[in-house]
Amino acid sequence: MDKHTLNVELGERRYPIEIGSGLLEGGYDLTPYTNGRDCLIVSNVTVAPLYLEKLQGCLPGIATRVVELPDGEAHKTIASATAILDELVGSRAGRDVTVIALGGGVVGDIAGFAAACYMRGVAFAQVPTTLLAQVDSSVGGKTGVNHPGGKNLIGAFHQPRVVLIDTDTLATLPDRELRAGIAEIIKYGAITDADFFAWLEDNVQALVARETDALTYAIRRSCEIKAAVVAEDEKEAGRRALLNFGHTFGHAIENSVGYGEWLHGEAVAAGMVMAAEMSAIDAADRHRLQALLSAAGLPVSAPLTRPGQLRDAMQLDKKAEAGKLRFVLLRALGDAYVTADYDSAGLDAVLGAAEKV
Amino acid sequence: MDKHTLNVELGERRYPIEIGSGLLEGGYDLTPYTNGRDCLIVSNVTVAPLYLEKLQGCLPGIATRVVELPDGEAHKTIASATAILDELVGSRAGRDVTVIALGGGVVGDIAGFAAACYMRGVAFAQVPTTLLAQVDSSVGGKTGVNHPGGKNLIGAFHQPRVVLIDTDTLATLPDRELRAGIAEIIKYGAITDADFFAWLEDNVQALVARETDALTYAIRRSCEIKAAVVAEDEKEAGRRALLNFGHTFGHAIENSVGYGEWLHGEAVAAGMVMAAEMSAIDAADRHRLQALLSAAGLPVSAPLTRPGQLRDAMQLDKKAEAGKLRFVLLRALGDAYVTADYDSAGLDAVLGAAEKV
Numbered sequence: 001m002d003k004h005t006l007n008v009e010l011g012e013r014r015y016p017i018e019i020g021s022g023l024l025e026g027g028y029d030l031t032p033y034t035n036g037r038d039c040l041i042v043s044n045v046t047v048a049p050l051y052l053e054k055l056q057g058c059l060p061g062i063a064t065r066v067v068e069l070p071d072g073e074a075h076k077t078i079a080s081a082t083a084i085l086d087e088l089v090g091s092r093a094g095r096d097v098t099v100i101a102l103g104g105g106v107v108g109d110i111a112g113f114a115a116a117c118y119m120r121g122v123a124f125a126q127v128p129t130t131l132l133a134q135v136d137s138s139v140g141g142k143t144g145v146n147h148p149g150g151k152n153l154i155g156a157f158h159q160p161r162v163v164l165i166d167t168d169t170l171a172t173l174p175d176r177e178l179r180a181g182i183a184e185i186i187k188y189g190a191i192t193d194a195d196f197f198a199w200l201e202d203n204v205q206a207l208v209a210r211e212t213d214a215l216t217y218a219i220r221r222s223c224e225i226k227a228a229v230v231a232e233d234e235k236e237a238g239r240r241a242l243l244n245f246g247h248t249f250g251h252a253i254e255n256s257v258g259y260g261e262w263l264h265g266e267a268v269a270a271g272m273v274m275a276a277e278m279s280a281i282d283a284a285d286r287h288r289l290q291a292l293l294s295a296a297g298l299p300v301s302a303p304l305t306r307p308g309q310l311r312d313a314m315q316l317d318k319k320a321e322a323g324k325l326r327f328v329l330l331r332a333l334g335d336a337y338v339t340a341d342y343d344s345a346g347l348d349a350v351l352g353a354a355e356k357v
Numbered sequence: 358m359d360k361h362t363l364n365v366e367l368g369e370r371r372y373p374i375e376i377g378s379g380l381l382e383g384g385y386d387l388t389p390y391t392n393g394r395d396c397l398i399v400s401n402v403t404v405a406p407l408y409l410e411k412l413q414g415c416l417p418g419i420a421t422r423v424v425e426l427p428d429g430e431a432h433k434t435i436a437s438a439t440a441i442l443d444e445l446v447g448s449r450a451g452r453d454v455t456v457i458a459l460g461g462g463v464v465g466d467i468a469g470f471a472a473a474c475y476m477r478g479v480a481f482a483q484v485p486t487t488l489l490a491q492v493d494s495s496v497g498g499k500t501g502v503n504h505p506g507g508k509n510l511i512g513a514f515h516q517p518r519v520v521l522i523d524t525d526t527l528a529t530l531p532d533r534e535l536r537a538g539i540a541e542i543i544k545y546g547a548i549t550d551a552d553f554f555a556w557l558e559d560n561v562q563a564l565v566a567r568e569t570d571a572l573t574y575a576i577r578r579s580c581e582i583k584a585a586v587v588a589e590d591e592k593e594a595g596r597r598a599l600l601n602f603g604h605t606f607g608h609a610i611e612n613s614v615g616y617g618e619w620l621h622g623e624a625v626a627a628g629m630v631m632a633a634e635m636s637a638i639d640a641a642d643r644h645r646l647q648a649l650l651s652a653a654g655l656p657v658s659a660p661l662t663r664p665g666q667l668r669d670a671m672q673l674d675k676k677a678e679a680g681k682l683r684f685v686l687l688r689a690l691g692d693a694y695v696t697a698d699y700d701s702a703g704l705d706a707v708l709g710a711a712e713k714v
Contacts (some may be wrong), residue, residue, distance in 0.1 A: 015465060078435070078439060082435060085504065085510070085511055086504075086506075088510075089504050089506035089507060089510055090506065090507075092672060116513065117474075117501075117511045117512065117513060118510065118511065119510060119512075119514045120499065120501065120513055120514055120592075121513070121514070121592075142477065144474075145447045146444065147443075148446075149443075149446035149447065153442070153445075153446055153475065153476060154442055154473060154474045154475065155474065155476075155477045156473065156477055156478070156513060157477055157478070184505060233478075235478075330638060
């Protein structure tokens with residue numbers, strides 16, 4: 001095991017992110033992060049056959065129970081969270097139970113929400129197995145499920161006790177999902193770190209080719225940026241909203257095409273290009289963002305939708321405050337800001353370009 | 358309006374409890390506690406016809422929407438919480454929405470849980486209209502719903518912005534529910550305040566007769582005690598558990614007879630007597646507790662159940678930790694403590710007395 005530890009500094013809820021190769025295979029001991037001897041692993045039908053047994057090897061002396069959800073964003077529902085709660089109640093789990101998510105962002109979000117709601121909050125751990133979950137959704141404590149009317153509308157802030165990132169799990173990740181994860185990595189460079197953005201321009205092919213050193217560095221740097229932002233603003237009162245760069249448009253795309261048609265990272269990629277178009281930045285910077293996303297094999301424009309569809313979807317987006325949308329825009333690559341004071345003609349132009357005529 | 362203000366001291370989540378007569382009739386201004394101009398009032402079919410219009414008078418300039426739930430503990434379900442979430446999503450409520458609960462503990466718990474889950478937490482206010490909700494459930498931020506397998510197993514800590522207690526609403530409260538509320542008031546005396554307990558012995562008939570001054574003092578003193586305990590231990594890591602005096606047995610009774618057969622306060626009354634029987638206190642103190650509860654017209658023993666039924670129900674109770682039950686016991690009237698180190702023969706005797714032979 002070769003590993004690196006980062007900490008998310010949240011006072012008494014401080015927790016480590018362990019990043020490395022061979023952590024599951026080597027039986028990294030997770031028991032210091034469990035509350036007692038009762039663990040429920042939540043996974044899905046795709047990931048469990050690959051990694052469940054290895055994860056159980058990280059919980060010596062603990063007889064785990066398992067909930068296997070169906071795979072996919074379509075199942076990120078209250079019904080799935082309820083299935084986990086039913087299992088916890090059915091097995092008479094006490095306040096000392098630990099819920100462990102093994103899988104991608106969907107599994108982590110649902111399992112974390114169930115852990116937040118059971119007895120008003122029990123211990124939770126994240127073992128993310130997709131690149132997107134490793135660099136984004138497993139860190140920071142946002143949990144939740146979708147509502148038919150909108151993504152992530154139902155949820156809770158519930159921080160994990162530990163995030164265990166085994167880069168070996170990326171070996172089994174479908175290519176399209178790997179690229180979707182790279183979209184969020186590019187986001188970190190674009191919003192806060194021009195040097196990291198430049199590093200990504202140099203190394204994007206190594207990432208797509210799954211070179212371990214490049215992936216490990218990109219995951220680590222992404223987690224560092226996210227951990228710092230979350231430590232500063234856990235509940236998104238301010239700075240944390242920067243992490244939503246590309247997401248207002250991205251969620252609208254996901255809502256409009258139906259969950260699961262576009263992967264989250266793909267929608268965010270197109271959304272970042274749209275947000276960059278609304279930003280008063282150099283055309284060269286806009287071009288660099290688009291070129292990097294293209295090099296990662298990601299979409300750089302929204303799908304064609306019926307007139308008004310993206311705008312309607314955005315109104316419901318949870319970043320809307322008192323009817324006014326907020327956007328994360330760029331001053332330059334590596335320098336983002338949040339604003340409700342945007343040029344509406346610019347918004348119209350960006351949305352108009354995505355409309356079927 | 359004649360009112361008294363208490364504060365629940367929770368740092369940046371500090372909030373007032375306003376107690377008085379004529380607050381709703383007089384149009385007490387709630388708008389300083391709303392985040393924006395969008396409010397959803399959650400009530401039930403019994404309370405809404407009585408007080409909804411008056412509450413709307415406390416929200417000048419705000420066009421409220423309303424969800425009316427069916428009445429009763431049987432409806433304290435995920436389905437009811439989902440109905441509120443559906444209304445929030447359907448009306449495209451933003452992060453600035455304020456959810457206001459108008460009703461008893463069931464309405465407050467469900468509405469608070471929905472407010473906790475919508476967009477990971479939106480503003481919430483409590484307007485409790487039953488004595489039990491006024492002295493207990495509306496204060497302290499515990500929200501949630503029942504699971505078929507146990508009471509309050511699904512929930513969140515979510516503090517209100519304000520608790521508005523209009524003692525006039527007690528005029529329409531059925532007698533049985535008034536008495537159930539008095540059970541929780543007696544609890545506060547029993548666990549922390551021997552003087553208040555003695556005051557209750559002198560004034561219990563005035564409470565049952567709904568004399569305003571007596572009710573107002575009892576509500577105020579109960580809220581003071583609860584607010585102090587919650588401020589010290591918001592998430593029930595320690596001292597807050599004292600508030601569960603009588604509740605381990607009480608929940609077991611409610612689970613065994615089916616929700617709604619016994620009112621919560623009635624089950625807690627019998628549960629307090631059972632907990633007092635397990636406690637190493639003077640027989641005279643035990644007798645005083647029983648006599649006060651009887652004088653309030655409350656049950657002082659559990660219903661007869663099949664052998665093992667109460668014990669099974671207690672195992673699922675959320676106070677169970679690693680298979681070991683914890684009880685709140687008395688050293689004396691006004692002096693309670695939490696322990697997992699209890700005399701199991703004493704527990705057997707208490708449970709055995711409630712079993713059908």
